[in-house]
Amino acid sequence: MSVLKACSKLAENNCASFINGKCLGDISCPVFNQVICEGLRCPYFETAVLPADKNLQESYSVEVLKATARHSSKKCKGCGNTFKTDNYRIQYCGDRCRNHGKKKANRIADSKYRQNEKSALIKA
Incomplete structure (x- = not known):
């Protein structure tokens, strides 16, 4: 029996929040429906x-670690919102934030360049 199936049976039999296939009767239980791999946890x-x-x-901890390694949550450098990605190098949630970040970085680099040019002219 797989880990997720065993967890769903344990939730069905022992969880106080589990009522009629749903968590607290309102929302679907992530453990029972085996959607832990999509990042939903209880x-x-x-x-x-x-x-x-025990x-x-x-086994559940190992399974959750595998699932979260594929879809880690990151904070966008542009807007500050949290987004999910499987690429550890991505820093922005989308094109709009990435373009804004590039413009900001270019402005800072241009400012430093102009500052260095001014100081070189003054010294000469």
Whole structure:
């Protein structure tokens, strides 16, 4: 049996928030529906229900680490919003923020260049 299937059975049998296939009766349970790999996690399940089975808890942690490594959350350097990416080198959430960041970097570089030119003229 896979780790996610075992976790969904544990949630179905032991989770106090699990009612009729949904978490607290309103939203769908990420553990039961096995969408942990998409970045959705249940803190209640991880702290209250999962510690009952140590082996499963260890396997679950490995599974979650694999899933979060593929889709890590980052903070955009431009707007400050959080976005998900699988590329660790990406710094901006989209083209608009990236272009704004390039313009800002170019302005700073041009300013430093002009400052160096002024100081070279004054020394000469």
